[in-house]
Amino acid sequence: MKVVAAIVLSSLLIAAGIVLRPLIATEIPASERRSGYTFMSPDTKAMQDDDTTNPGMLGVIEGEALWNRKGGSADKSCADCHHDAKVSMKGVAARYPSYDKVLGGPVNLEQRINLCRARHQQADPLPYEKHDLLALTTYVAEQSRGMPITPDPTPELQPFVAKGRDLFMHRQGQLNLACTNCHDDNWDKHLASSAVTQGMPNGYPIYRLDWQSLGSLQRRLRNCITGVRAQNYDYGAPELVELELYLMSRARGMPLETPAVRP
Amino acid sequence: MARSAIPVVGGCFALALLALPRLAGGEELKSYSVTGDAIVESLTGEAGDAARGRKLVVDRANTCILCHSGPFPEDKFQGDLAPNLSGVGNRWSVGQLRLRLVDASRLNPGTIMPSYYRVDGLDRVAKAWSGKPILSARQIEDIVAYLATLRD
Numbered sequence: 001m002k003v004v005a006a007i008v009l010s011s012l013l014i015a016a017g018i019v020l021r022p023l024i025a026t027e028i029p030a031s032e033r034r035s036g037y038t039f040m041s042p043d044t045k046a047m048q049d050d051d052t053t054n055p056g057m058l059g060v061i062e063g064e065a066l067w068n069r070k071g072g073s074a075d076k077s078c079a080d081c082h083h084d085a086k087v088s089m090k091g092v093a094a095r096y097p098s099y100d101k102v103l104g105g106p107v108n109l110e111q112r113i114n115l116c117r118a119r120h121q122q123a124d125p126l127p128y129e130k131h132d133l134l135a136l137t138t139y140v141a142e143q144s145r146g147m148p149i150t151p152d153p154t155p156e157l158q159p160f161v162a163k164g165r166d167l168f169m170h171r172q173g174q175l176n177l178a179c180t181n182c183h184d185d186n187w188d189k190h191l192a193s194s195a196v197t198q199g200m201p202n203g204y205p206i207y208r209l210d211w212q213s214l215g216s217l218q219r220r221l222r223n224c225i226t227g228v229r230a231q232n233y234d235y236g237a238p239e240l241v242e243l244e245l246y247l248m249s250r251a252r253g254m255p256l257e258t259p260a261v262r263p
Numbered sequence: 264m265a266r267s268a269i270p271v272v273g274g275c276f277a278l279a280l281l282a283l284p285r286l287a288g289g290e291e292l293k294s295y296s297v298t299g300d301a302i303v304e305s306l307t308g309e310a311g312d313a314a315r316g317r318k319l320v321v322d323r324a325n326t327c328i329l330c331h332s333g334p335f336p337e338d339k340f341q342g343d344l345a346p347n348l349s350g351v352g353n354r355w356s357v358g359q360l361r362l363r364l365v366d367a368s369r370l371n372p373g374t375i376m377p378s379y380y381r382v383d384g385l386d387r388v389a390k391a392w393s394g395k396p397i398l399s400a401r402q403i404e405d406i407v408a409y410l411a412t413l414r415d
Contacts, residue, residue, distance in 0.1 A: 174392040175326065175377040176368075176385055186344055186375070192329045193340040231387045 026184040028198060028250075034187075035202055035254060036262055039195035044209070048261035056138060056207035056259025059214045063139025066132060072123030078136075081120060085143050091150075093141035094256050097245050099154040106160045106241050109137050110216060128235035134214045138205045141258035148253045149202060157245065164246030167239060173230030179243075182224075194263065199224075201247040203260025210263060217244055292382060293400045295365065301358030302365060306380070306400035316409025319402055320348075326377065326397070327406075334413065345376065350415035360410045364403050379403060 037045065047053050067078045067085055082088040097106040100115065107115060113136055114125040126133035151161075168179040182191070183199030190196065204217040211219075218240045225232050233239045293306045305311070320327045321335050332341035333348035355363065362369065367376040379398040388394075398406070 170386070172385075172387045174385060174388045174395075174397060177375060177377070181375045189342070189344045191342050191344060192323065193342075196344070226389070229389050229392045231389050 026180055028184055028187070030253070033200070033251065033254060034198055035200050035257065036195075036197045037203070037257060037260065039197050040261075040263060044261055044263055048257070054207065054259060054261060056205070056214060056261060059135045059138035059205065059207070059259055060142045062131070063135035063137070063142075066136050067139055072117060072121030074120065074122045076121050078116070085140065089140045089143040091144050091147055093144040093258065094147045095150050095152045097241050097248070098152040099157045104156070105238070106157055106245055108218075108236075108241050108244050109140060110218075111236060111241070113137060113140065129216060129219055134205050134216065137216065138214060138259050141205065141256065144256045145258055146255050148255055149248055149251045151245070151249045151252060160242050161245045161249050163239075164242035164244070165249075167243055168246055173225070173228035175228045177228045179224065199247065200251050200254060201244060202251050202254045203257040203262065205258065206260045206262045208262045214259070217247070292380065292396060297362060297369065298358070300362060300370060301356060302361040303358040305404055306361070306365070307404050309404065311401070311404030311406070311408030313405070313408040313412050316405035316407070319398075319406050320409060325402075330376070348410065348413055350413060352411045352413040353415055355410075357407055357411050360407050361403065364398070364406060 037048065040048075047055075051057050064085070070077045070080070079085075093109055096112065097108040098112070099105070100107045100112075110128065110133055113133065117123040117125060126136070171178045171181070179199060182196050187196050187198045201217050204220070205214050206220070207214050208220075216235075218235050221240055221243055222232050222235075295302045295304065295306055319325050320333070321338055323329065323340075327348075328335065328338060328341045330342045330345040331348050332343060335341065351360070363376075365380040366378040367374045368378055377397060380396045380400065380403055382394055382396055
């Protein structure tokens with residue numbers, strides 16, 4: 001009842017030309033959310049748009065080969081269980097990080113892949129940010145390209161999303177800046193010559209021209225954390241996964257672009 | 264989105280406040296007193312060197328031009344997160360510029376401009392920077408001296 005009443009009230013207010021302020025003044029309203037893509041130069045956009053020039057597509061091709069390679073003491077490939085990724089992995093990346101019942105917490109896509117290696121292939125985890133894990137993650141995520149981000153609605157996950165949001169809002173480092181200071185309050189401006197952007201997670205793993213390689217969302221987050229001269233978190237740290245969760249909730253409905261190209 | 268204009272602090276800072284010295288990697292932060300919206304006295308007791316100050320401002324490692332633009336024709340990569348520094352010497356006194364650099368958050372608690380001479384009230388500072396102000400007292404004085412020369 002209450003929800004219905006609120007919706008009716010807000011549509012009346014909107015009809016009357018009164019725009020409700022979002023709960024937190026700085027959060028970006030859904031209608032103004034923009035992918036990092038929209039800030040790029042025509043050349044970089046064209047590079048992403050054309051699969052023959054998008055350097056991230058190499059990761060997809062290499063990921064497909066790894067998908068079909070048998071491994072671990074179980075001597076199984078991903079394909080042995082999941083078959084055609086185009087079917088089984090469609091939409092999966094759009095709702096990660098996701099809840100893992102056994103761990104009782106969130107896991108991101110890289111961690112899910114490594115859990116499959118541990119649990120189902122009896123294989124060692126692939127190291128973060130190295131070629132194989134990036135390629136497999138890119139391959140799995142590319143199966144959701146164009147699909148809207150639809151965060152995992154599991155209720156047990158919500159406290160972790162809230163922690164990610166708190167971290168996003170919290171000033172840190174010698175420069176004493178929070179993510180929100182740049183990505184909510186100043187997204188239309190430039191830091192030196194770089195567009196600040198809204199810090200959207202919808203292209204990962206990306207091919208970043210500055211890195212000259214594929215890289216994960218956590219690598220990007222670690223770059224921003226280093227930028228404000230704060231202590232960094234290790235790859236896979238709960239704080240980074242919580243940030244990922246909040247970023248995905250903030251990007252709800254935005255189409256996935258993996259493998260995106262970014263400056 | 265929109266950031267409201269900066270209320271330049273008046274009344275409540277009218278009394279002179281004494282900042283407590285802090286440890287900065289073995290070296291004490293120099294104490295200073297705030298009068299109104301300014302630190303009137305040089306942190307080092309000496310005047311800064313404007314030529315050195317200009318070099319410091321345009322050096323990206325000191326972060327100013329990540330946010331600010333200014334009369335720096337040699338640098339194509341200036342930010343637009345903050346006002347252009349041209350003419351800043353007309354708008355503010357030396358003492359006001361000094362407080363702005365030392366601790367801009369005293370003038371505007373919501374500012375994104377870092378406090379360049381402060382080590383307290385910061386969270387999770389990376390080891391390499393921990394306990395150290397972003398700039399030394401002498402660097403602050405050099406930059407203040409340079410900014411004061413920026414007159415339209």
